Amino acid sequence: MKKKFMAMLLSMSLLGTVGGCGITTDINEATGGGKAESVETGTEGVENTDNGKTIGILMPTKSSERWINDGNDMVEELQKLGYKTDLQYAEDIVETQVSQAENLITKGVDCLVIANIDGEALTDVCQKAHDSGIPVVAYDRLIKNTEYVDYYISFDNTLVGVQIGEYIEEALNLKNANGQSYNIELFAGSPDDNNAHMLYDGAMSVLQQYIDNGSLVVVSGQTDFDTVCTLRWDGALAQSRMENILTANYSSGKKVDAVFSSYDGLSRGIVEALRSVGYGTADLPWPVITGQDAETATIKSIISGEQTQTIFKDTRELASRAVKTVDSILKGEEVEVNDTETYDNGVKVIPSYLCTPISVDINNYKEVLVDSGYIEESELN
Ligand code: GAL
Numbered sequence: 419m420k421k422k423f424m425a426m427l428l429s430m431s432l433l434g435t436v437g438g439c440g441i442t443t444d445i446n447e448a449t450g451g452g453k454a455e456s457v458e459t460g461t462e463g464v465e466n467t468d469n470g471k472t473i474g475i476l477m478p479t480k481s482s483e484r485w486i487n488d489g490n491d492m493v494e495e496l497q498k499l500g501y502k503t504d505l506q507y508a509e510d511i512v513e514t515q516v517s518q519a520e521n522l523i524t525k526g527v528d529c530l531v532i533a534n535i536d537g538e539a540l541t542d543v544c545q546k547a548h549d550s551g552i553p554v555v556a557y558d559r560l561i562k563n564t565e566y567v568d569y570y571i572s573f574d575n576t577l578v579g580v581q582i583g584e585y586i587e588e589a590l591n592l593k594n595a596n597g598q599s600y601n602i603e604l605f606a607g608s609p610d611d612n613n614a615h616m617l618y619d620g621a622m623s624v625l626q627q628y629i630d631n632g633s634l635v636v637v638s639g640q641t642d643f644d645t646v647c648t649l650r651w652d653g654a655l656a657q658s659r660m661e662n663i664l665t666a667n668y669s670s671g672k673k674v675d676a677v678f679s680s681y682d683g684l685s686r687g688i689v690e691a692l693r694s695v696g697y698g699t700a701d702l703p704w705p706v707i708t709g710q711d712a713e714t715a716t717i718k719s720i721i722s723g724e725q726t727q728t729i730f731k732d733t734r735e736l737a738s739r740a741v742k743t744v745d746s747i748l749k750g751e752e753v754e755v756n757d758t759e760t761y762d763n764g765v766k767v768i769p770s771y772l773c774t775p776i777s778v779d780i781n782n783y784k785e786v787l788v789d790s791g792y793i794e795e796s797e798l799n
Pocket of ligand 1: 482484558559607611613614651681710711731
């Protein structure tokens with residue numbers, strides 16, 4: 419993926435030198451105090467001719483590898499179909515994303531694809547898009563409280579949670595616990611992200627029974643979503659919460675057996691908190707630590723025995739599905755969906771296409787990630 423990104427940057431800069439027009443890369447000082455990068459790309463050098471349409475793509479942040487891949491994959495595929503693209507990142511600042519959306523609407527893009535930062539902050543923006551005749555596709559994260567979201571492209575977010583729960587169930591052999599109990603701590607995602615709630619509920623549909631029968635003990639006592647959630651999926655917050663939990667509940671020699679973590683970025687913080695009190699040694703081996711996104715740094719961590727598991731959500735598949743959706747909408751063709759029941763955004767059920775997540779650990783990462791070309795083996799050294 420990295421190679422692809424570098425090649426794209428290189429071709430962009432070459433084209434910029436030769437042709438100049440249609441390609442701008444500028445850093446906007448956006449409202450809300452954050453810097454937002456806007457990359458507008460033309461279709462020069464691409465075989466398909468310009469179809470005269472521009473797609474605005476809003477991604478939450480570049481601080482996570484996955485959103486960079488999602489954005490680049492969509493740009494590449496849309497350009498192959500003759501679209502121009504305007505891809506922007508908002509560094510997790512809600513106001514920045516709102517103003518980026520407003521600017522794209524004013525500019526008159528033909529369709530908006532949005533992976534939101536706060537699912538409840540785009541009601542007015544979606545109304546404005548609708549008033550300007552611009553369809554909106556919610557990407558990965560559901561946009562809530564508006565009639566004006568046309569489609570939702572994501573993974574089965576409940577299944578992600580179930581897969582994480584089942585991994586812990588199996589790793590600790592909870593079905594045959596025979597009176598044995600294991601200490602666990604819980605880390606959910608951002609409260610303003612619908613995915614975080616669905617994932618947590620999915621995981622608890624597997625784990626709650628073991629908490630109830632005492633096979634799993636949440637030593638901190640922190641189990642309700644509002645306590646275990648992590649605003650903006652911020653790894654630093656997860657790290658400090660884990661540090662506090664370790665100091666307050668484990669200093670008498672109790673041992674952490676498992677950490678339910680909803681995202682690789684959180685897991686990295688959790689690993690550091692555990693490392694700082696001596697985990698990762700012969701006396702104190704790493705607990706079972708889960709995650710989500712299968713980022714390169716995470717697979718390295720799995721290989722070195724720190725993190726145990728992650729969930730692979732193929733961003734190539736997601737991006738491709740979003741591009742197909744945009745293309746069908748703009749051509750007036752029927753849009754393929756596979757779920758018309760699950761994603762009620764508070765105003766209506768959004769027709770959705772849900773891709774299937776895959777649980778990955780040391781035993782299958784090669785087959786799932788390397789053989790499929792998602793991560794190159796050389797990146798894992
Ligand atoms: C969620 C997404 C996860 C992860 C997380 C943090 O919305 O479903 O895969 O990327 O955001 O970025």
